[in-house]
Amino acid sequence: EIVLTQSPGTLSLSPGERATLSCRASQSVSTIYLAWYQQKPGQAPRLLIYAASSRATGIPDRFSGSGSGTDFTLTISRLEPEDFAVYYCQHYGSSLHTFGQGTKLEIK
Amino acid sequence: DVQLVQSGAELKKPGESLKISCTGSGYSFTSYWIGWVRQVPGKGLEWLGVIYPGDSDIRYSPAFEGQVTISADKSITTAYLQWSRLEASDTAMYYCARLVDHLFDFWGQGTLVTVSS
Numbered sequence: 001e002i003v004l005t006q007s008p009g010t011l012s013l014s015p016g017e018r019a020t021l022s023c024r025a026s027q028s029v030s031t032i033y034l035a036w037y038q039q040k041p042g043q044a045p046r047l048l049i050y051a052a053s054s055r056a057t058g059i060p061d062r063f064s065g066s067g068s069g070t071d072f073t074l075t076i077s078r079l080e081p082e083d084f085a086v087y088y089c090q091h092y093g094s095s096l097h098t099f100g101q102g103t104k105l106e107i108k
Numbered sequence: 109d110v111q112l113v114q115s116g117a118e119l120k121k122p123g124e125s126l127k128i129s130c131t132g133s134g135y136s137f138t139s140y141w142i143g144w145v146r147q148v149p150g151k152g153l154e155w156l157g158v159i160y161p162g163d164s165d166i167r168y169s170p171a172f173e174g175q176v177t178i179s180a181d182k183s184i185t186t187a188y189l190q191w192s193r194l195e196a197s198d199t200a201m202y203y204c205a206r207l208v209d210h211l212f213d214f215w216g217q218g219t220l221v222t223v224s225s
Contacts (some may be wrong), residue, residue, distance in 0.1 A: 019111065033211065047211065047213050
């Protein structure tokens, strides 16, 4: 079973700064089934990135995804106040869905 | 517009049974998998299982198989998650979500289940 490990656990940055979030898989995974979600307090998660690097409908272009194999990255180029939230990576493989434990992006 | 509307919050006692629902609209309900995801307060997301309403094919997470039952009634475009005997550890927010290419693209608003004596 694949394990996804996200780092850091918490990231403290200021609006306007660049955020880099990491998701590492315990073994090589297909990029087709690697996604990122954003969850704000009191809300359901929202799909941001699918297939490792494609933005979902309506997602601003300051969000980008990259990576392959075991290492994946979500980058937010210039943080807006509404971007402070928890971010999860997720993978599907062998009929199993796996989430990372999340990275909390907080205002510094 | 795609919508998934979940049933309301529940307060139950340990040992009681429960069935919560997720009603889809704005798309072909029988053509997409529906998944259930648990979130314990203050914790991360955990996948419970998925169902394909078109033929009721079901896949469970090994961690939750035998603990919950997933079903669907395509005639009323509704998926269900049920417990036969709740435990305090089942206290969580439960989300349903539609899957496209095995990724969760639209989510319900969540159903809070509280199990307390």
